[in-house]
Amino acid sequence: MQSSLLLRVGLLALAAVQTTNGWNPRYVHNLLTPFSRLGMFQEIVWFVSQKESVDELDQFVRLMGEAFAGSATQTVVSNNTEMRMNRSPAKRNHISFVFTTGVDDPIMEVFRKVLLGRHFYFALIMPLQKVDMKDMKPVYDLLRFAYDEQFFNSMVYFETKDGFNQLFGVSKFPSMKFDNRTDFMRYFAHASKQVISARSDVEGFRFATPLRQDLPHLFESRGRYEGSTYRIIDTFVRFINGSFRELQQPPDALGGRVINMKQALQLVRERQVEICAHAYALFRADDQLEKTYPMLVVQWCLMVPLYNSVSTYLYPLQPFDWTVWFFVLGSFFALICLELLWLKMFGPTMPGVHAAVLCSFCYIINVPTEGQLQRPSLLRFLLLFTVFFHGFFLSANYTSTLGSILTVNLFHAQINNMDDIVRAQLPVMIIDYEMEFLLEINQELPDEFHKLLRPVDAAIFVQHQTRFNSSFAYFITEDNWQFLDEQQKHLKQRRFKLSNICFGSYHLAFPLQMDSSLWRDIEYFTFRIHSSGLLNFYARSSFQAALHAGLVERIPDNQEYTAAGMQHLAIAFIYLLVMSAIAAAVFTMELLNCLVFRNH
Numbered sequence: 001m002q003s004s005l006l007l008r009v010g011l012l013a014l015a016a017v018q019t020t021n022g023w024n025p026r027y028v029h030n031l032l033t034p035f036s037r038l039g040m041f042q043e044i045v046w047f048v049s050q051k052e053s054v055d056e057l058d059q060f061v062r063l064m065g066e067a068f069a070g071s072a073t074q075t076v077v078s079n080n081t082e083m084r085m086n087r088s089p090a091k092r093n094h095i096s097f098v099f100t101t102g103v104d105d106p107i108m109e110v111f112r113k114v115l116l117g118r119h120f121y122f123a124l125i126m127p128l129q130k131v132d133m134k135d136m137k138p139v140y141d142l143l144r145f146a147y148d149e150q151f152f153n154s155m156v157y158f159e160t161k162d163g164f165n166q167l168f169g170v171s172k173f174p175s176m177k178f179d180n181r182t183d184f185m186r187y188f189a190h191a192s193k194q195v196i197s198a199r200s201d202v203e204g205f206r207f208a209t210p211l212r213q214d215l216p217h218l219f220e221s222r223g224r225y226e227g228s229t230y231r232i233i234d235t236f237v238r239f240i241n242g243s244f245r246e247l248q249q250p251p252d253a254l255g256g257r258v259i260n261m262k263q264a265l266q267l268v269r270e271r272q273v274e275i276c277a278h279a280y281a282l283f284r285a286d287d288q289l290e291k292t293y294p295m296l297v298v299q300w301c302l303m304v305p306l307y308n309s310v311s312t313y314l315y316p317l318q319p320f321d322w323t324v325w326f327f328v329l330g331s332f333f334a335l336i337c338l339e340l341l342w343l344k345m346f347g348p349t350m351p352g353v354h355a356a357v358l359c360s361f362c363y364i365i366n367v368p369t370e371g372q373l374q375r376p377s378l379l380r381f382l383l384l385f386t387v388f389f390h391g392f393f394l395s396a397n398y399t400s401t402l403g404s405i406l407t408v409n410l411f412h413a414q415i416n417n418m419d420d421i422v423r424a425q426l427p428v429m430i431i432d433y434e435m436e437f438l439l440e441i442n443q444e445l446p447d448e449f450h451k452l453l454r455p456v457d458a459a460i461f462v463q464h465q466t467r468f469n470s471s472f473a474y475f476i477t478e479d480n481w482q483f484l485d486e487q488q489k490h491l492k493q494r495r496f497k498l499s500n501i502c503f504g505s506y507h508l509a510f511p512l513q514m515d516s517s518l519w520r521d522i523e524y525f526t527f528r529i530h531s532s533g534l535l536n537f538y539a540r541s542s543f544q545a546a547l548h549a550g551l552v553e554r555i556p557d558n559q560e561y562t563a564a565g566m567q568h569l570a571i572a573f574i575y576l577l578v579m580s581a582i583a584a585a586v587f588t589m590e591l592l593n594c595l596v597f598r599n600h
Helices: 002-017 025-038 057-067 106-114 137-148 184-197 230-239 261-269 312-317 322-349 353-364 370-374 378-406 418-424 432-441 458-466 478-487 519-532 534-548 566-599
Strands: 043-048 073-077 094-100 123-127 155-159 165-171 177-180 206-209 219-221 224-226 243-246 289-291 296-305 428-431 453-456 473-477 496-508 511-513
Touching (some): 025 057, 043 057, 043 106, 094 106, 137 155, 219 534, 230 243, 230 534, 261 289, 261 511, 428 458, 432 496, 458 473, 458 478, 473 478, 478 496, 478 534
Antiparallel strands (some): 155 165, 165 177, 219 224, 296 473
16 A cells, blocks of 8 residues: 555656656556556566666656566666576566667667567667657657567657657568557557467568578479478468568579578578578577577488498308407317317327317317217216307307398498598588588597598589489488488488488577567467478478479389309308318328338
């Protein structure tokens, strides 16, 4: 009760001295008090010009603060351009008051920067001087500022020299228009209806945007534009009663129409493009550019070629890893050592070293000798029992794995990490402006890998990548890979694979002007797209459209496959011949040695 009384006294005092100021405190209080009771604003931001000092301004700020005391905190800003409300702990909905001497007042730049990312919310711009209705230029200048900086839900409030209170705003669609919003409740009801329905009406506005080749997101097929993400944004634009208008760009390096996303993003920053029809993931939002609500989270990885780098002569070695072969040989020598120990313990009546080696070899291939079975000792019984399990599982695994390998006459050497890329010295192709992004986010790339990077124009990159030129590895996002992989899914032996060499996950979204009035509409629309599954449907159908346009093709399967034959086992016969030759040489040496011994 006492607070209400103080508020009325303060307003009467302000009304008594407001003969020269361009605003009426009582009018503003009566206009906004209903919102304080509804608790619609959780933060009040005051932007106060330093050019003029108004005695009653401090009292007005205190009184408005008392009116919203139950629901809002307050922040006063005068010259801090580094502050950002979207980074502060303040709650989402807020109201701003701007006391200014005009559009050239430094407080307007402070107002623009501090509320960056929050221009959508309500603000009241209040000139400090009364306005002559015959000369509305100061008001129109403020409205043009609001138009340029996307303050479409803000208003310019002023009092005329005749004592009338006026509210003016600006509309963007279908063209810039200054609106008299003095009937505030009517305007508020209309704006609330749009917010609740999440559907603006741009009244046929044509959004300028590049429309270039950007597989799989956007491309031209049979006289119309197609693409997985373009069909989504095109549906949204038609949903708000608008359309796209192509913004012409120069040809690419090959004279074609491949999109250069660096140029497209710059057009958005320069406010030539409101929303870009090309979805993109590899960029960061800044003070001039932001992203719509993301449609996907995609990884950025390398697609690498699959090589037949293993000769068929080495197939018998492939069933086991080198460590397994090491343990096999280790077991062989361990058995030899046991045989030698056995000979030393039981004297010369036992067979010699040659017999020990031969027995060990028989153990390792699970072929026991006749002499061992006729005179089985306890040690040999344990050895045979152990080697039985060893040889059984080893030979069973070897023969089954080798049989599987022989059914396919190609054995792929996989490239799965950065060391494999460096070891193979495989050049890695990347778009020039994406290389800048890569080096920005990965400043500690190995020098050996950095030397393999080949930055090229976007058109050259697309030409090599879509044709699966196996001379290079390529940077690619996950959704692009799923599209290109359709070209080779029918092949028994694919040409490329998506490796495990990745450089982070990013949001696939549409580039949008900072503080665009469309951000909330497209956010709600994207929610519906996710729930309906349209994105997956458009992604599947985009390949067929690109196939009809001749932009991609199903790679023909020209390789002839033959069943496993004797040519696959050539190495086995080579080993047999080599061992036979060695055995013959050893036998000859033993004969010569025997003859020499007899002669002496």
